[in-house]
Every structure is written in structure tokens, then in C-alpha cells.
Amino acid sequence: MSLRVIKPGLLTTIQDLGRKGFQKHGVIVSGAMDTYSLRIANLLVGNQEGEAVLEVTLMGPTFKVEEDCVIAITGGDLSPTIDDRTVPMWRPIYVKKGAILRFGRCKSGCRAYLSVAGGYAISEVLGSKSTYLRGQMGGYKGRALQVDDVVPFNGHSTMLKHEWTESFLAAKWFVHAKEFLPSRIPVIRFLAGSQYEYFTNSSKLQFVDSLFKVSSQSDRMGYRISGPALELQHKRDILSEAVSNGSIQVPPDGNPIILLADRQTTGGYPKIAQVITTDLSLIGQLKPGESIQFSQVTLKEAEQLYIQKEQKLKQLKVALSLALQ
Amino acid sequence: MLGKLLNTTGFTLSPLGDSAVVVTFGNEIKYDIHKKIKIFMELLEHEPFVGFVECVPAYTNLTVFYDPLVVFNEQKHNEAGISPYEVVCSNIKKKLQQIETNKKMTHRTVSIPVCYGGEYGPDLEYVARYNHLTTDEVIRIHASGEYLVYMIGFAPGFPFLGGLSEKIATPRRSSPRTTIPAGAVGIAGMQTGVYPISTPGGWQLIGQTPQTLFLPNENPPSLLQAGDIVKFYPISYEEYKEMKEERR
Numbered sequence: 019m020s021l022r023v024i025k026p027g028l029l030t031t032i033q034d035l036g037r038k039g040f041q042k043h044g045v046i047v048s049g050a051m052d053t054y055s056l057r058i059a060n061l062l063v064g065n066q067e068g069e070a071v072l073e074v075t076l077m078g079p080t081f082k083v084e085e086d087c088v089i090a091i092t093g094g095d096l097s098p099t100i101d102d103r104t105v106p107m108w109r110p111i112y113v114k115k116g117a118i119l120r121f122g123r124c125k126s127g128c129r130a131y132l133s134v135a136g137g138y139a140i141s142e143v144l145g146s147k148s149t150y151l152r153g154q155m156g157g158y159k160g161r162a163l164q165v166d167d168v169v170p171f172n173g174h175s176t177m178l179k180h181e182w183t184e185s186f187l188a189a190k191w192f193v194h195a196k197e198f199l200p201s202r203i204p205v206i207r208f209l210a211g212s213q214y215e216y217f218t219n220s221s222k223l224q225f226v227d228s229l230f231k232v233s234s235q236s237d238r239m240g241y242r243i244s245g246p247a248l249e250l251q252h253k254r255d256i257l258s259e260a261v262s263n264g265s266i267q268v269p270p271d272g273n274p275i276i277l278l279a280d281r282q283t284t285g286g287y288p289k290i291a292q293v294i295t296t297d298l299s300l301i302g303q304l305k306p307g308e309s310i311q312f313s314q315v316t317l318k319e320a321e322q323l324y325i326q327k328e329q330k331l332k333q334l335k336v337a338l339s340l341a342l343q
Numbered sequence: 344m345l346g347k348l349l350n351t352t353g354f355t356l357s358p359l360g361d362s363a364v365v366v367t368f369g370n371e372i373k374y375d376i377h378k379k380i381k382i383f384m385e386l387l388e389h390e391p392f393v394g395f396v397e398c399v400p401a402y403t404n405l406t407v408f409y410d411p412l413v414v415f416n417e418q419k420h421n422e423a424g425i426s427p428y429e430v431v432c433s434n435i436k437k438k439l440q441q442i443e444t445n446k447k448m449t450h451r452t453v454s455i456p457v458c459y460g461g462e463y464g465p466d467l468e469y470v471a472r473y474n475h476l477t478t479d480e481v482i483r484i485h486a487s488g489e490y491l492v493y494m495i496g497f498a499p500g501f502p503f504l505g506g507l508s509e510k511i512a513t514p515r516r517s518s519p520r521t522t523i524p525a526g527a528v529g530i531a532g533m534q535t536g537v538y539p540i541s542t543p544g545g546w547q548l549i550g551q552t553p554q555t556l557f558l559p560n561e562n563p564p565s566l567l568q569a570g571d572i573v574k575f576y577p578i579s580y581e582e583y584k585e586m587k588e589e590r591r
Binding site for chain 1: 357358359360361362363365372384396397398399400401402403404406408411412415426427428494495496497498499500501503539540542557559560562563564565568569
């Protein structure tokens with residue numbers, strides 16, 4: 019029961035919700051860049067929502083499916099096909115043994131998530147299956163997938179005795195995913211960062227008034243964005259302290275860096291802002307060259323947005339469990 | 344001592360986004376502050392509040408990560424309009440009152456062998472010249488120090504050590520190296536440390552240890568922890584090779 023890698027794509031890794039509890043040892047959290055898409059991908063195939071899935075980036079891979087299975091593809095639209103027929107996203111799909119699953123052109127978003135019923139059979143390292151590339155730990159041998167890798171899964175093949183002749187069969191219903199993906203120029207909501215007051219008033223204004231462009235030097239560790247250079251009132255050093263998913267640090271060149279899934283645990287640059295948890299998945303779907311705009315909210319608003327989104331996800335979970343019965 | 348900590352200026356609480364609180368105990372690198380952070384961290388981990396995820400100590404503060412949804416769900420039956428941040432802060436304030444600052448601290452001492460200079464310490468001569476010392480003097484001063492691990496961060500297992508002698512303090516390199524090998528021992532200003540994994544970096548490299556600092560298959564995965572005392576001792580090139588071989 020496995021997927022065989024025919025073409026690895028640009029960057030395909032195993033990710034779950036991250037490696038929590040070891041940051042005090044300097045261990046990076048990692049995990050999916052778009053956690054909502056990961057959770058929905060799992061719910062669609064009847065897994066626990068935090069199960070590990072494949073995170074596929076920009077240029078997708080090609081797999082040979084070596085056993086009948088149920089999969090779901092969520093997140094960015096990387097034109098998935100099975101035996102050259104378009105595969106619909108955001109719904110469960112029965113796939114026949116021998117089928118070729120291929121990701122093609124990137125139509126929207128940046129990262130697709132491929133779940134399989136039963137989950138991938140990958141052992142956990144420090145309580146997580148997530149791949150941390152720089153530390154060569156977790157996931158599939160601590161690295162991105164390469165050609166001829168065989169990714170095993172805990173399949174349900176004995177339960178799949180449906181009779182159909184095509185290489186896949188998709189459910190007729192799907193999750194309406196609009197609110198889980200970024201709009202054309204996404205507005206990213208933030209809270210004032212720990213050193214917000216250190217910045218000049220004009221920099222604080224520019225931060226919300228300007229469009230920032232995602233630089234090509236962006237990866238799972240962080241997105242560098244460029245716009246007007248942000249300045250401190252006085253040049254000052256900060257002692258290193260913990261950073262978090264979505265912390266926006268400003269190094270001396272004035273170009274902000276949004277720290278993301280593979281961020282280091284601590285940092286020493288001043289933090290102008292902190293992206294709210296609810297909007298982190300939107301950033302994970304942005305490609306280099308795309309623009310973003312920032313909008314400030316209060317902590318209470320951020321908390322409410324978070325709770326509302328979780329409640330929606332809970333409703334979706336109930337709806338899916340009924341649909342999958 | 345206890346009274347001092349509990350007056351209103353003893354700590355401040357501030358949010359780090361919507362799912363972490365920073366508890367700050369001071370604004371300088373100082374043993375007393377480190378001690379409070381360490382004691383408070385142990386207290387929290389020993390009796391975590393509902394929704395607690397993990398905490399990360401730094402030089403002057405402790406960042407406490409929590410899950411706002413778990414906090415919300417725990418509280419929502421009691422109160423309307425509840426803010427998870429406020430609930431967590433009130434939990435933390437209660438806990439802060441339990442800190443015993445006169446508690447005796449125990450420190451584990453970890454000795455780390457270092458092969459100084461040569462191919463393993465490409466910046467040793469620069470550090471010596473910068474401080475008007477011989478390379479032997481730099482080694483002697485570095486290896487005679489006792490260093491406190493204030494925090495682990497930057498990379499898995501990377502220790503931020505305090506206690507470097509001013510006599511050998513040297514600024515970072517003007518342009519960082521693109522790769523520094525795992526085990527490299529470096530100096531940056533008044534700090535010294537060891538790179539556990541290969542990364543880019545700008546520290547002055549004076550030696551290399553055969554000791555592994557990041558142990559991904561063990562728990563804890565880091566050889567060093569905040570609060571440990573580190574001592575370095577010099578080994579020869581041959582000893583380095585031998586120890587490296589043994590660890591294979």
C-alpha cells in the first residue's frame with residue numbers, strides 16, 4: 019500500500035500540525051503552511067484532522083498509486099489529474115491501483131494537500147510526522163520526496179470492493195472552499211508586535227498603507243516581503259527571545275520577514291507585527307511576486323475570528339461525518 | 344526576595360499574537376532574572392493550566408504558548424465575552440505568586456571537548472590579533488571559563504551562553520559564512536556558542552567539537568538545556584578524530 023514517486027515536483031514533504039512541546043530545546047515546530055487545507059483534507063477521507071498529509075508546492079509531483087485507496091486533494095489548485103483526467107478537489111476520491119496521479123500547472127494558491135484514508139505510514143519523531151528539512155528530521159527520511167521513493171500508507175484496500183471501470187471515482191458533493199483560500203490581493207490581519215512601539219510613526223503608517231510584494235527568497239521558514247523600508251526610531255539591539263508562527267521581524271535593511279512553519283524558535287530582530295492565527299493559512303498559499311496588504315485588528319477581534327473559524331470547521335466536521343457514513 | 348518579585352514591577356505580561364503570552368522579568372542578561380524564569384517555567388510545566396501548550400525561555404522573559412480554543416471552551420460555560428488571553432494572564436498571575444525565589448538552584452555541568460584552531464578554527468588567529476593576544480592565550484581563556492546556558496534557540500540544540508571573558512570578545516564577521524559545519528565553536532561579541540547543525544552564520548569560529556548537541560531521536564533532543572553550566576576543554580587533532588570515530 020503505497021504511492022511511488024515518478025516525478026518529485028519542486029518540494030513535496032510530509033506535514034502534519036507540527037512538532038509541539040520541544041521549542042525550548044530549539045526544535046523547530048514545522049507542520050503544514052496551510053493548516054485549514056490540511057485539516058479538511060483529512061476530514062474528507064475520515065482521518066483525524068491532524069493526520070500527516072503530503073504538502074505539494076508550486077510544481078507538483080507525479081505518483082503511481084500502488085493500491086486501491088481513498089484520497090482527497092485540497093489547498094491550491096495545482097491541476098491534479100489521474101490518468102490524464104482532471105480530478106476534482108475538496109472531495110473524497112476512490113482511486114484504483116495502477117493509476118497515475120499527476121499535478122500540473124499551478125492555477126491558484128501555492129500548496130496542495132494530498133491526504134489518504136488511513137494516513138501515511140510514517141513514524142513520528144518527537145510526537146510529529148512533519149518533515150523539518152534543515153534539521154533532516156521527521157517525515158520521509160527527513161527530506162523532500164525524490165524519484166522512486168515509495169511512500170507507504172495505512173490503506174483500507176480490503177474495504178474497497180466497489181465496482182467501477184474508471185481509474186477514479188469522485189464523490190458528487192464537495193467542501194465549499196472559498197473562505198479557506200486567499201482573494202486576489204489578500205488582506206492579512208495583524209496585531210501589534212512586541213516591539214511595535216520601537217518603529218517610527220511613518221513606518222507604522224506605511225505598514226498598513228502600502229502593498230508589500232512576496233519576494234522570491236521566501237520559503238517554509240519565512241516570507242520576505244518588500245515595500246517601503248521600515249525604520250526604527252533609534253537603532254537598538256534586542257535580546258533574542260521566542261518568536262511565533264506569523265511574527266513579522268524587521269532586520270536592519272527594513273524589509274520585513276514573516277516567520278512561518280519552519281521558523282527558528284527564537285529571534286533577535288524587532289517584531290513590528292504578528293499575523294493573526296486565522297490568516298496564516300492565507301499566507302501559506304501566496305506565491306513569490308504576489309502582493310499583500312496588512313490591516314490591524316485588536317486582540318479581542320483576533321480571538322473572535324479564531325473561535326468563529328474553529329466553530330465553522332466544527333460544523334464542517336459534523337457535516338462530513340454524516341456525508342461519509 | 345519573594346516580596347520584591349511580587350510588587351507590580353516584578354514582571355510584565357504582553358501578548359505575542361493571539362496564542363502566546365510573554366512574561367518579562369527584567370531587561371538585561373542577569374543571573375537573577377534567569378533564575379526566576381527557570382523556576383517559573385518548571386512551576387508551569389509541573390502544573391500546566393488548561394490549554395497550555397509549551398513555553399520557551401529567553402534571557403529576560405518566558406514565552407508561554409497556549410491554545411485559545413481550549414481555553415475558550417473550558418471557560419465559556421461560566422462567562423460571556425471571555426477573552427482567552429485574559430484567562431491565561433489571570434492563570435499566570437496566580438502562578439507567579441507561587442514562585443519561591445529563595446529556592447536553591449542546581450546546575451548540571453556539561454564538559455565539551457574542543458579542537459581549537461587549524462582547519463577547525465579558521466578565525467582563531469583573527470580573534471587573537473583582534474584582542475592583542477596569542478592564539479594559546481585565547482584558547483586558555485576560552486577553556487577556563489564557566490558558561491551558563493541562558494536559552495536554547497536559533498537552531499535545534501543551539502546554546503546561548505553567557506560568561507565569555509571580555510578579553511576575547513570579538514565582533515561577528517562582516518559577511519556571514521554560507522555554511523558552518525555542525526560542532527563549530529564560535530564567538531560573537533560577548534557570546535560564545537556551538538553550532539549543533541550545519542547552518543549559515545556569522546560567528547568567529549575558533550574550534551570544533553566532536554560532541555553531538557542535537558539528538559533528534561532522544562528525549563530531550565538537546566544535549567544542553569537552559570540552566571546548564573558549560574565548560575570547554577582543549578583536545579588535540581588526533582583526539583578529535585578518535586572521538587568523532589567513536590561516535591559513528
